[in-house]
Each structure stands twice: as structure tokens, then as C-alpha cells.
Amino acid sequence: MHITGYRTLTTVQEWGRPVGDANGVFADGVTPISIVLVDTDEGITGVGLGPHLDIDTIFAAIEGEDPRSVTALYDRMLRQTFKAGHAGCVFGTIGALDTALWDIKAKAAGEPLWRLLGGRDRTVPAYASGLDIGLTDDQLVAVYREYAEHGLQAAKLKGGLDVERDKHRLTLVRQVLAEAGPARRPGLMLDANECWTRKQAVRHVGEIEQAIDLIWVEEPVRRWDADGLAAVSRGVRASVATGENLTGLEQYRPLIVAGAVDIVQAAAVWGISHFLRVATLAHAHDLPVSPIGTTPIALLHAATSVPNHLTSELQDLHTPIGVSVDLEVEDGSFVLGESPGIGVTVDEDVIAASTRRPQTAATDSPGVRPEHAGRRLLAVAER
Structure with a gap:
């Protein structure tokens, strides 16, 4: 079995309520969900949930390989980003591909992971x-x-x-x-x-x-x-x-x-x-x-x-x-x-x-650290 390619998708989670934390809130309750699909020459496709950042660079480390060698391939992906580093969303891309490989391995064995x-x-x-x-x-x-x-x-x-x-x-x-x-x-x-x-x-x-x-x-x-x-x-x-x-x-x-x-x-x-x-x-x-x-x-x-x-x-x-x-x-x-x-x-x-799309990231979204975080003397007004 060999890895032949990948596809990426983006869908949304509809919470039906505002969601967020101390850093900000998605008022419309719609958040993006990124998906990576990894294909093989035996028709088994693995699913991973996570970012796509720099996926071409990272995928080069596993293309053509046997996806069942997932532990070794995980380390190959880490080495692929050696100079630039693997923190943040790049680590998420590695994680999404890694999850897809585990999915393939278990599907090939005919067992739940x-x-x-x-x-x-x-x-x-x-x-x-x-x-x-x-x-x-x-x-x-x-x-x-x-x-x-x-x-x-x-x-x-x-x-x-x-x-x-x-x-x-x-x-x-x-x-x-x-x-x-x-x-x-x-x-x-x-x-x-x-x-x-x-x-x-x-x-x-x-x-x-x-x-x-x-x-x-x-x-x-x-x-x-x-x-x-x-x-x-x-x-x-x-x-x-x-x-x-x-x-x-x-x-x-x-x-x-x-x-x-x-x-x-x-x-x-x-x-x-x-x-x-x-x-x-x-x-x-x-x-x-x-x-x-x-x-x-x-x-x-x-x-x-x-x-x-x-x-x-x-x-x-x-x-x-x-x-x-x-x-x-x-x-x-x-x-x-x-x-x-x-x-x-x-x-x-x-x-x-689907026509449902998340709002463009605002400065008050949970992913943006507020300017005064850690420097507040008084309680923040209720949202």
C-alpha cells in the first residue's frame, strides 16, 4: 500500500449559540473545521481533522510511503520542518496527516483504532x-x-x-x-x-x-x-x-x-x-x-x-x-x-x-490575545 495524494476541505461547526473564552467570542456561533483526506493506491482514504498550512511541504515527507508505517512517518514529517520549526499551525498540519495515517492503518486492519x-x-x-x-x-x-x-x-x-x-x-x-x-x-x-x-x-x-x-x-x-x-x-x-x-x-x-x-x-x-x-x-x-x-x-x-x-x-x-x-x-x-x-x-x-461560512476573524475572536490580557486591574464589563 502506498500514499498517492491528499485533499483538503473546510466545513463549519454550528454551535447554535455564541462560543468563546476570555480572549473573545464568536458571536454567530459558527467556527471553521479543516479536514485533510489522504488517499492510497488501494482505495483506502484516511481522515484527519486539522489545519492545512504548509501541507505541500509536509506531505512530501510521506508521499509514496506505506501509510501503515505511521510512527516512522510522523518523525519524517517533524524532520521535514527542521529549520523552520514545527510549532503552531504547522504542527496541526502534521497532526492532521498523522491522524489520517492512523485511520488508514486501522481501516486496512479492519478494526476500530x-x-x-x-x-x-x-x-x-x-x-x-x-x-x-x-x-x-x-x-x-x-x-x-x-x-x-x-x-x-x-x-x-x-x-x-x-x-x-x-x-x-x-x-x-x-x-x-x-x-x-x-x-x-x-x-x-x-x-x-x-x-x-x-x-x-x-x-x-x-x-x-x-x-x-x-x-x-x-x-x-x-x-x-x-x-x-x-x-x-x-x-x-x-x-x-x-x-x-x-x-x-x-x-x-x-x-x-x-x-x-x-x-x-x-x-x-x-x-x-x-x-x-x-x-x-x-x-x-x-x-x-x-x-x-x-x-x-x-x-x-x-x-x-x-x-x-x-x-x-x-x-x-x-x-x-x-x-x-x-x-x-x-x-x-x-x-x-x-x-x-x-x-x-x-x-x-x-x-x-453548504453555504454556511464562519465570519472573518475579528480582533475580538478567541484566537487573538487582547491587548490588556494579564494587565487588567478591574473586571471586564459583561459581554
């Missing part, structure tokens, strides 16, 4: 994550009530701009989860998306913890600030979670050495090989790992095969336009199907016919 990787249980614990900072109280309650109806008893809220507002919103969600599952204690997390300084983080979280028990606080300071993340971890009761924006083991190593991370995260967009290596590194330091992503199905397969998986992020109960997944959400967990590969099917005709 979770079984090919050595997983035994296809049930993966989940927590709810609504990207919810732009929601009203009524919208917030409605969104998490829907999650609770699927059995989820843990939730991660976006926050960091107003401690009183954060406490209020966490209390609302705690009540929703408690009403849906009174036999279990709701779990709550807060994601600040790198919007604080070290002292701001300790003060903000410390005040919340006087009333609410947090499982973790996510990205309280900049992703690479090992000393700062460690200081926050020492200064609050909650665990510190980070890693979704780290691209490569070399970026995790200083954080782990400094005791700066308690929950090791990896984003779905960076690919399966990356996640497996991160999970092994974390396990060597007795740390749990947790996948992050809009549709993290590929990492869910991988999560079944690692001993230190904690829980995986469930952001949306609906799939992007033209994309279907062999996956259910039941009793607070993802339940993976038996389809060969990662269980993702792409309808190219539906995507081509």
Missing part, C-alpha cells in the same frame, strides 16, 4: 465544556442541562474576567448538575485561557475556592511559564491543567520538571502520535492526561490504550456539517463504535453544497 492500539474498553469518561463565556444565565443553564441529560457530572466553564461573575456561573452549573444526578457530587473546572498574571490567578482562584471546590484551573497564566504555573499550583487547592497549546515533547519537559502541571492536556488537532507520546511522558511522572478538542474522536481511541487517561473534553453534542462520527454519549461517557478506523465519515457533497 481503539482496538488496534490495544484498548479494551471503548467507553471513555467525559466532562462538559460549553465555550460558554458569552452566554446569558438562561443560556448557560440550558446548555449544561442538555449535557446533564447525557449523564455528564463534570463541567468546565470559561472565565477569568470577573471573579463574582465566575462564582455565580459556577454555582448555576453546579446546581444544574446536582439536580440531574443527585447521587454524585458535581465536578467543576475553570478555564482562564492564559488571561492572568501569577498573582491574579492565585487571588482569583483563591476567592472562588472559598465557596466552590474546583477540580482544576486551566491555563491560568501563559502556556510556557513554568515558574508561573508552578506558583499557581502551589498557591491554590485546585490542580493546574495545561498543554492543549503545546506542540512537541520539548515544550512539556520544562513544565513537568518545574512541577508546573498537575493535569497534562493534549489537543486533538495535534494528532494521535503526539498524544501517545505526551501520555507516556506524563505517565513516567505519575501524571494524568486529558484530551482537548471540539471533536476529539481520534484521541478518544488513543485514550483507551493509555493507563493514565483521566477524562476527555466534550464540547458539542453535534458534529460539523458533512461530518458524521461513530460515537455515542451515554451515562457521562463517550462510547466508541466498531467502525474500522477512527469512525469519521466525510460527505464531500454536503460540504460543497
Whole structure:
């Protein structure tokens, strides 16, 4: 079997509500989803979700190769970007191709990836994550009530701009989860998306913890600030979670050495090989790992095969336009199907016919760091 080519597509996720974080909000609730399809001479096509940046350059490292040699091909792609580096969207392109190769490998074996990787249980614990900072109280309650109806008893809220507002919103969600599952204690997390300084983080979280028990606080300071993340971890009761924006083991190593991370995260967009290596590194330091992503199905397969998986992020109960997944959400967990590969099917005709497009990135979108992030003296006015 040989790799013969690739195709790229872009579809959208329709959230049906504003989505965003402390850095900005997509008011129309429409976000882009990039897809890479890798073709082979045996008619098997692999699906990867992720960016396309510099894909011609990166694809040259795997063209004509046997896609089943996925681990070696992952390293070939990393070497292909040796001089320019592989951070950011380039790492996402490598991750998308890597995911497609794993998909091909499992399809060729006629097995779901979770079984090919050595997983035994296809049930993966989940927590709810609504990207919810732009929601009203009524919208917030409605969104998490829907999650609770699927059995989820843990939730991660976006926050960091107003401690009183954060406490209020966490209390609302705690009540929703408690009403849906009174036999279990709701779990709550807060994601600040790198919007604080070290002292701001300790003060903000410390005040919340006087009333609410947090499982973790996510990205309280900049992703690479090992000393700062460690200081926050020492200064609050909650665990510190980070890693979704780290691209490569070399970026995790200083954080782990400094005791700066308690929950090791990896984003779905960076690919399966990356996640497996991160999970092994974390396990060597007795740390749990947790996948992050809009549709993290590929990492869910991988999560079944690692001993230190904690829980995986469930952001949306609906799939992007033209994309279907062999996956259910039941009793607070993802339940993976038996389809060969990662269980993702792409309808190219539906995507081509769709007129739905995301808005052009604005300066107040979640992907743009605000000018005054980490330098705010007072709470930001409610959105």
C-alpha cells in the first residue's frame, strides 16, 4: 500500500449559540473545521481533522510511503520542518496527516483504532465544556442541562474576567448538575485561557475556592511559564491543567520538571502520535492526561490504550456539517463504535453544497490575545 495524494476541505461547526473564552467570542456561533483526506493506491482514504498550512511541504515527507508505517512517518514529517520549526499551525498540519495515517492503518486492519492500539474498553469518561463565556444565565443553564441529560457530572466553564461573575456561573452549573444526578457530587473546572498574571490567578482562584471546590484551573497564566504555573499550583487547592497549546515533547519537559502541571492536556488537532507520546511522558511522572478538542474522536481511541487517561473534553453534542462520527454519549461517557478506523465519515457533497461560512476573524475572536490580557486591574464589563 502506498500514499498517492491528499485533499483538503473546510466545513463549519454550528454551535447554535455564541462560543468563546476570555480572549473573545464568536458571536454567530459558527467556527471553521479543516479536514485533510489522504488517499492510497488501494482505495483506502484516511481522515484527519486539522489545519492545512504548509501541507505541500509536509506531505512530501510521506508521499509514496506505506501509510501503515505511521510512527516512522510522523518523525519524517517533524524532520521535514527542521529549520523552520514545527510549532503552531504547522504542527496541526502534521497532526492532521498523522491522524489520517492512523485511520488508514486501522481501516486496512479492519478494526476500530481503539482496538488496534490495544484498548479494551471503548467507553471513555467525559466532562462538559460549553465555550460558554458569552452566554446569558438562561443560556448557560440550558446548555449544561442538555449535557446533564447525557449523564455528564463534570463541567468546565470559561472565565477569568470577573471573579463574582465566575462564582455565580459556577454555582448555576453546579446546581444544574446536582439536580440531574443527585447521587454524585458535581465536578467543576475553570478555564482562564492564559488571561492572568501569577498573582491574579492565585487571588482569583483563591476567592472562588472559598465557596466552590474546583477540580482544576486551566491555563491560568501563559502556556510556557513554568515558574508561573508552578506558583499557581502551589498557591491554590485546585490542580493546574495545561498543554492543549503545546506542540512537541520539548515544550512539556520544562513544565513537568518545574512541577508546573498537575493535569497534562493534549489537543486533538495535534494528532494521535503526539498524544501517545505526551501520555507516556506524563505517565513516567505519575501524571494524568486529558484530551482537548471540539471533536476529539481520534484521541478518544488513543485514550483507551493509555493507563493514565483521566477524562476527555466534550464540547458539542453535534458534529460539523458533512461530518458524521461513530460515537455515542451515554451515562457521562463517550462510547466508541466498531467502525474500522477512527469512525469519521466525510460527505464531500454536503460540504460543497453548504453555504454556511464562519465570519472573518475579528480582533475580538478567541484566537487573538487582547491587548490588556494579564494587565487588567478591574473586571471586564459583561459581554
